[in-house]
Amino acid sequence: MMFKSGSTRLVRSLNQNHILNLVRMNKGITAKEISGITGLQISTVLYTLKHLKQKGYMHSIGLGTSTTKGGKPPQLWRINADYGLAMGCEILSSEVRITTLQFDTEVLYKTTYPLRDVSTPRHFIEKIEDILQRFLKINMSRNDNLLGIGIGVSGRVDASQGKIIYSAANRLTDIPLRHILHSKFQMPVYIDNDANAGALGVKWLVPEFQERSDLLFLSLQQDFSGMGIGMIMDHQLYRGASGGAGEIKDVLLPSTWQYLFKQAIKKFGERCELCHVNQGGSQTVPCISEVLQYALKHDAGAQFLLREAAKRIADQIKDLINLLDPEAVVIGGDITEARDFIEPVFNKRLTEVNPSGQKRQVPIHFSPFHKYTGAVGAATLVLHQMYS
Numbered sequence: 001m002m003f004k005s006g007s008t009r010l011v012r013s014l015n016q017n018h019i020l021n022l023v024r025m026n027k028g029i030t031a032k033e034i035s036g037i038t039g040l041q042i043s044t045v046l047y048t049l050k051h052l053k054q055k056g057y058m059h060s061i062g063l064g065t066s067t068t069k070g071g072k073p074p075q076l077w078r079i080n081a082d083y084g085l086a087m088g089c090e091i092l093s094s095e096v097r098i099t100t101l102q103f104d105t106e107v108l109y110k111t112t113y114p115l116r117d118v119s120t121p122r123h124f125i126e127k128i129e130d131i132l133q134r135f136l137k138i139n140m141s142r143n144d145n146l147l148g149i150g151i152g153v154s155g156r157v158d159a160s161q162g163k164i165i166y167s168a169a170n171r172l173t174d175i176p177l178r179h180i181l182h183s184k185f186q187m188p189v190y191i192d193n194d195a196n197a198g199a200l201g202v203k204w205l206v207p208e209f210q211e212r213s214d215l216l217f218l219s220l221q222q223d224f225s226g227m228g229i230g231m232i233m234d235h236q237l238y239r240g241a242s243g244g245a246g247e248i249k250d251v252l253l254p255s256t257w258q259y260l261f262k263q264a265i266k267k268f269g270e271r272c273e274l275c276h277v278n279q280g281g282s283q284t285v286p287c288i289s290e291v292l293q294y295a296l297k298h299d300a301g302a303q304f305l306l307r308e309a310a311k312r313i314a315d316q317i318k319d320l321i322n323l324l325d326p327e328a329v330v331i332g333g334d335i336t337e338a339r340d341f342i343e344p345v346f347n348k349r350l351t352e353v354n355p356s357g358q359k360r361q362v363p364i365h366f367s368p369f370h371k372y373t374g375a376v377g378a379a380t381l382v383l384h385q386m387y388s
Helices: 008-025 031-038 042-054 121-139 177-185 194-205 254-271 273-279 288-296 300-324 334-349 370-387
Strands: 058-063 075-079 085-091 095-102 107-114 146-153 156-158 163-167 172-175 189-193 215-219 227-233 236-238 328-332 364-366
Touching (some): 008 031, 008 042, 042 058, 085 194, 085 370, 095 121, 095 370, 107 121, 146 194, 156 189, 163 177, 177 189, 189 194, 194 215, 194 236, 194 328, 194 370, 215 300, 227 300, 254 273, 254 300, 273 300, 288 300, 300 328, 328 370, 334 370
Parallel strands (some): 215 328
Antiparallel strands (some): 058 075, 156 163, 227 236
């Protein structure tokens, strides 16, 4: 392979990106600290900081402490949060979750819109456009600088083309969503699989994960029947050869959930209020959200259901850990609402001997963005482009 040296412009751009990201990750850093981390000369760092300040990306926030030898206190630098906003949208089968991030990556808004009665791809597009317009009208002022829209959707996505190749949850095939939304809103639009977006979001925004090179992000939404997987390998998002990496269709089958519900009835009987309510009604098996509501009210049957579901999910996670050997696993989506009931099961079930005979416990974390992790990650798609 033949290598070419970079141009002066390329080197300057790489320096800017490196410094910009360091300031983002350290909310108050001096030029000397940046020089020590990057190995760049202090004059290069100062020149780049002033250039980024002129562009509006950052500002100085006062003076740090001087050294023991005295002298002029150094300036502290920080990202300018008011430079602009990034909008993130996760599209699920029955609702759309939207967030906005400030330029310094702080979450500003979080909200959810229902997505119902979508019968055709055209109707789907009209609904999404209407939801985005409503959100912008309510939450954005004329003075806000909206930097772009990020979209996360389950299924196979061509991120480079901004196209939904196939999404079973929304019954969509070959939809050029980026082109459609860009034409409508006249701003940059980025599309990716929702689990990929979630993986990028936690890697990029959570300080604990910024230095981790290999992360496994798992997203379980609504009925927990399927699991989206986002993989960070050597600090890079892995999408697979054709954009289809990271989809497990059957994690908790309806037949399995029905079996567990019957076990709860048999085991707890009258002590299970959830079982009593659902047994006589038209809904024979409760949905996950209903189970969680009863579990929080100390219903023994509901708590049993969540723990048993957690065992089956943990077995899937165990196989993924053995296959991919990540430094840590991060869990996001609706399942985070049941953390108190499932985390002890995960910790116990995932501390076991792996096939090589070694006993290793991979840390299991729950995303701090909870059910909005996919939407926050979608907004990160926008910022990641600007910072890169």
